[in-house]
Amino acid sequence: MLGSVSTLPxxxxxxxxxxxxxxxxxxxxxxxxxxxxxxxYGERVTLLLPPGRDPRRPELPLTQRGRAATLFGRMSAAMNxxxxxxxxxxxxxxxxxxxxxxxxxxxxxxAEPSDEAFEEAGVDTAAALALVYDDDERNIRAALxxxxxxxxxxxxIRLYNRKLGQYLETLLDQAAAVAVPGLDPTAxxxxxxxxxxxxxxxxxxxxxxxxxxxxxVQTEGLLLRAAERTPPRQGEVADPGxxxxxxxxxxxxxxxxxxxxxxxxxxxPQLLPDQQSVAxxxxxxxxxxxxxxxxxxxxxxxxxxxxxxxxxxxFSRRLRRSVLGVAAAVLGLAVASTLxxxxxxxxxxxxxxxxxxxxxxxxxxxxxxRQVIQLLSGVAGLMLLPLLVAGVLEAFGSLRTASALRRPPxxxxxxxxxxxxxxxxxxxLVRLRELNIPVVCxxxxxxxxxxxxxxxxxxxxxxGDVTQEGVLEAAKxxxxxxxxxxxxxxxxxxxxxxxxxxxxxxxxxALRLFDDEFATAVYRTLxxxxxxxxxxxxxxxxxxxxxxxxxxMGRQILGAIPVERKVMLFAAIQVAGHxxxxxxxxxxxxxxxxxxxxxxxxxxxEDRHPDLTTAGPTSSDRPSGxxxxxxxxxxxxxEDRVVIAATRRGLAELLRRRSSLxxx
Numbered sequence: 260m261l262g263s264v265s266t267l268p269x270x271x272x273x274x275x276x277x278x279x280x281x282x283x284x285x286x287x288x289x290x291x292x293x294x295x296x297x298x299x300y301g302e303r304v305t306l307l308l309p310p311g312r313d314p315r316r317p318e319l320p321l322t323q324r325g326r327a328a329t330l331f332g333r334m335s336a337a338m339n340x341x342x343x344x345x346x347x348x349x350x351x352x353x354x355x356x357x358x359x360x361x362x363x364x365x366x367x368x369x370a371e372p373s374d375e376a377f378e379e380a381g382v383d384t385a386a387a388l389a390l391v392y393d394d395d396e397r398n399i400r401a402a403l404x405x406x407x408x409x410x411x412x413x414x415x416i417r418l419y420n421r422k423l424g425q426y427l428e429t430l431l432d433q434a435a436a437v438a439v440p441g442l443d444p445t446a447x448x449x450x451x452x453x454x455x456x457x458x459x460x461x462x463x464x465x466x467x468x469x470x471x472x473x474x475x476v477q478t479e480g481l482l483l484r485a486a487e488r489t490p491p492r493q494g495e496v497a498d499p500g501x502x503x504x505x506x507x508x509x510x511x512x513x514x515x516x517x518x519x520x521x522x523x524x525x526x527x528p529q530l531l532p533d534q535q536s537v538a539x540x541x542x543x544x545x546x547x548x549x550x551x552x553x554x555x556x557x558x559x560x561x562x563x564x565x566x567x568x569x570x571x572x573x574f575s576r577r578l579r580r581s582v583l584g585v586a587a588a589v590l591g592l593a594v595a596s597t598l599x600x601x602x603x604x605x606x607x608x609x610x611x612x613x614x615x616x617x618x619x620x621x622x623x624x625x626x627x628x629r630q631v632i633q634l635l636s637g638v639a640g641l642m643l644l645p646l647l648v649a650g651v652l653e654a655f656g657s658l659r660t661a662s663a664l665r666r667p668p669x670x671x672x673x674x675x676x677x678x679x680x681x682x683x684x685x686x687x688l689v690r691l692r693e694l695n696i697p698v699v700c701x702x703x704x705x706x707x708x709x710x711x712x713x714x715x716x717x718x719x720x721x722x723g724d725v726t727q728e729g730v731l732e733a734a735k736x737x738x739x740x741x742x743x744x745x746x747x748x749x750x751x752x753x754x755x756x757x758x759x760x761x762x763x764x765x766x767x768x769a770l771r772l773f774d775d776e777f778a779t780a781v782y783r784t785l786x787x788x789x790x791x792x793x794x795x796x797x798x799x800x801x802x803x804x805x806x807x808x809x810x811x812m813g814r815q816i817l818g819a820i821p822v823e824r825k826v827m828l829f830a831a832i833q834v835a836g837h838x839x840x841x842x843x844x845x846x847x848x849x850x851x852x853x854x855x856x857x858x859x860x861x862x863x864x865e866d867r868h869p870d871l872t873t874a875g876p877t878s879s880d881r882p883s884g885x886x887x888x889x890x891x892x893x894x895x896x897x898e899d900r901v902v903i904a905a906t907r908r909g910l911a912e913l914l915r916r917r918s919s920l921x922x923x
Contacts (some may be wrong), residue, residue, distance in 0.1 A: 279303040279813055282382045283372050283401060284391035287773050288417070288456055291804040292389055292811075293364050300808060300911045305380045306367045307372065372401035377408055387413040387811040391456075395419055399427060406431050411440035414451045415810045419682055424453035452810040456676075456803035460688035463802050463821035467769035467795045468675045468696065468741040483857075483902075484549045484828055485820055490542055500547030501887070502855070503537045504904055505530050505822045507544035530906050533851040541845050546822055548857065548904075592636050599628035602642045611636055664710070667699050667719040672738035674699055678725050678755055679746035680709025683771070683799055687745060692716050698735045701725050725755045735764050744770040753781060760789055769795040778824075795823070802826060812914045817902070828905050831860070835897035837913060846891035853909030856895070858887040858902040 280302045289306065291522050296302045369376035372390070382388055388405050390398040402416050414431060418424040431451040446697050459519075459885045466487075485504055506529040529536060537545075590612050596607040611632075674697035677688055684700070685708055691698050700713050700720045713720050723730040736742065744752035752770040759766055768785070772778040778796040785794045796878045802819070805826050817829040834840045840856070842849045849855050885902075895901065903912070 278384065278386045279305060279381065280387050280389070281305045281307065281377075281382055281385045282389045282391065283307040283380075284389070284393075284417075285394050286391075288391045288803060288807070289802040291798075291800040292391060292807050295808040295907070297364050299907050300812065300914065303722060305367065305385075307367045307369055307376060307380050310368045310370055320440075323684055372397070372404065374404060374408065377405060382411045382412060385409065385412055385508075387415065387813075389415040389417075391415075391417040391807065395423070399423075399763045399844060402427065402431060406434050406438075410435045411450075413811065413813060415807055416451070416453045417807070418453050419455055421455065421458070424455070427451075428453045454803075454806055455686075456799055456807075457682045457686040459806050459819065460683060460797070460799045460802040461690045463819075464683070464687045464697065464743065464745065464769065464771070464797055464799075465690040465694065465696075466821065468691065468743055468767070470909065483818065485551050487548055488545045488547060490544045494806065498846075499537075500549050502548050502857075503532060503545050504548055504827060504855075505546040506532050506536065506540045507546065508823060513784075521711055526826055529852070530822060530825060530827055531850075531852055531855050531904060531909075533849075533876075535586060536851070543814055546820070546827075560818050592632055592825060596632050599632065600626065631760060664714055664720045664722070667715055667733065667735050670700070671697065671719075671735050674696065674735065674737055674738075675741045675743060676701065676731070676734045676739045676759075678702075678742070678744045678752070679771075680704075680707040680713060680720075681707060681745075681747060684745045685709035685712050687743065688712060688716070691756070692718065699739070701730060701734050726751060726758075731755065731759055731762065735768070739766065741767040741769070742841050744768070746771070749773060749777065756785070760785070760792070764789055765792045767793045769797060771799060771802065772796045773798055797821070797824070809910065809914070814914065816910075828907065828910050829857075829902065830905060830910060831900060831902050832897045832913065834899040834901060838903070839913065840895050841897055843895055844891060845889050845893050845895065848895060850909065852906060854903050854905040854913065856889065856901050858885050859889055859893070860900040860902070861886050 280296050282296070282304060283306075284290075285308065289308065292307045293304050297304045338446040340746070341922070365803065367376070369379075370433070372392075377383070382405055388409075390401045390405070392398050392401070398416050398418060402414055404804075405412060405414060416427065418427070428451045435450045442664060486500065487507070492505075508527050529540075589608065592611040593604065593608040596602055596611060597604050600607075601608065619730070675691060677684060677691070677698050677700045680700055682687065688698060688700060688709060689712065696783055697895045698718050700709070700718055701724060702710065702720060703724045704710075705722055710720065719734075723729060723733070725731060736759050744755050746752055746755075749772050752772065756768050756770050759768065772781065778798070782794055782796055785792075801824070806816055806819055806826055809828065809830065814832075816831060816878050819826050819828050819833060821827075832840070839850070839854075845856050903910075903913075
């Protein structure tokens with residue numbers, strides 16, 4: 260049985276593995292990551308989970324260990340079926356050297372990632388360690404402990420706080436350099452990687468609210484833009500872009516498409532198809548590559564609307580008119596006083612203000628003109644002061660409104676209803692607002708992480724339990740364009756989706772679900788009930804796990820884009836040591852369903868910067884920069900560095916082959 264190792268003993272025993280991968284976590288991401296490393300990359304994995312709940316209370320849900328063992332069991336059975344059929348499986352399967360009789364993932368339990376737990380997991384001899392607890396503080400403490408126990412171990416850390424992650428990455432890299440003098444700069448560059456599952460998954464989740472949306476990958480000076488093209492109408496030909504990255508399951512006659520995972524078979528999406536498949540797939544939706552270029556330097560981040568209320572909202576039109584009226588009255592009366600009494604202009608303004616605010620002495624012994632001006636000033640003050648006070652009170656009301664949560668306006672339509680303002684929902688909210696998409700949020704916890712962000716962005720929020728009647732109606736669900744159900748509860752997301760579909764049957768829906776089998780059943784049922792409505796299910800751990808797995812292999816992918824329920828990865832790879840690339844032409848190096856060379860870094864190796872497209876000084880007669888329009892007959896050389904698009908299985912094969920050659 261998988262996960263048969265007992266609870267952490269009093270006397271820790273050394274791990275039987277060496278050069279293995281250790282994954283520590285307390286939620287779905289840890290389990291997904293272990294699956295990715297074991298069944299896609301063929302690595303030996305030790306999974307460290309919190310202890311299970313009280314076995315004397317069987318009514319509680321499965322323990323972390325039980326869930327992990329069940330998930331590994333399903334993957335192992337799928338692998339055995341694929342191997343028995345003589346295949347390598349789909350994008351979620353493996354290729355290469357995993358072979359039959361795949362070893363189980365070694366599962367340990369420990370309340371905290373302590374020295375003893377790390378010793379039993381074999382961190383001191385591990386090649387890489389992933390710390391993916393849901394708590395940032397716990398991950399930081401564990402990272403500091405792991406770096407002390409093994410300065411050479413490759414750390415992949417999950418942090419929600421971006422700025423803190425940058426500081427921590429620098430600190431741990433410096434600690435590794437001090438502990439191991441002369442450490443290879445390449446190894447040091449990948450010794451610590453800080454990632455956020457929320458940042459990784461947010462673009463994909465936000466894109467589900469849009470049809471035909473662009474998917475942008477921008478990192479290390481490189482910008483890749485892929486666009487999802489809807490199925491062409493009868494007689495129309497879709498724009499192929501630079502190349503076709505994927506064929507979608509949606510067709511002209513079936514816009515909703517298939518369920519979109521590996522179990523969809525031939526009806527599901529096809530990643531990196533060849534020319535014959537593209538030519539034969541008339542009427543299917545596509546994902547095409549639109550641009551590959553060097554990204555412009557990052558400018559100052561635009562200030563989000565709502566950080567502080569604009570002056571036009573604090574000082575309303577009536578308040579501004581009141582202030583202008585007071586100023587005009589003071590100016591007119593001061594001019595009249597100067598002309599009639601001969602007072603200097605500044606002194607005349609001073610006296611006028613005293614009269615206006617009833618702070619001056621009566622002009623009993625002054626001239627008649629001065630007395631008339633004083634009376635006019637008092638009358639003007641009586642008329643203008645109430646207006647000024649009303650304007651000030653209105654400004655205070657505007658300030659209070661700016662700091663409070665907004666309610667959905669009456670005429671709102673064509674917006675996206677976002678359920679849940681936790682870590683994931685908050686990042687998705689920011690992404691949707693960056694795309695200028697109107698959003699209404701629904702959250703039952705007034706102290707949720709995303710409430711201050713929604714207030715700052717001036718996004719309408721409905722506070723209430725989404726499962727209660729009237730809450731979705733308050734969010735104007737009947738006039739919305741899409742529903743994103745992103746709470747942490749599968750049942751809540753499903754209940755909200757079913758209720759929303761009862762209100763608006765053709766509503767576009769994307770819901771966050773963890774279990775693949777459950778997601779497949781939900782999709783098929785909703786599609787049968789509402790065949791013309793678009794339904795998508797997304798798993799945050801499924802979207803984020805490939806990025807964490809590649810980082811544990813010592814590489815950082817440039818980015819990932821979702822293709823329905825599959826994931827396509829972009830990475831920069833050195834050609835040397837890859838027989839699938841070295842010495843082959845660009846056309847020969849392309850393997851349908853696995854990888855495709857997109858661009859070449861033409862900067863000479865001695866002038867290359869660690870960033871992908873940044874070059875040092877080069878002579879004018881030598882090319883430099885990124886070449887994306889490669890001739891199909893160009894022969895890839897060992898010193899070349901290329902940008903590739905790859906499936907999870909394809910990239911795993913390249914990295915695994917590279918690893919085996921390095922250790923010979």
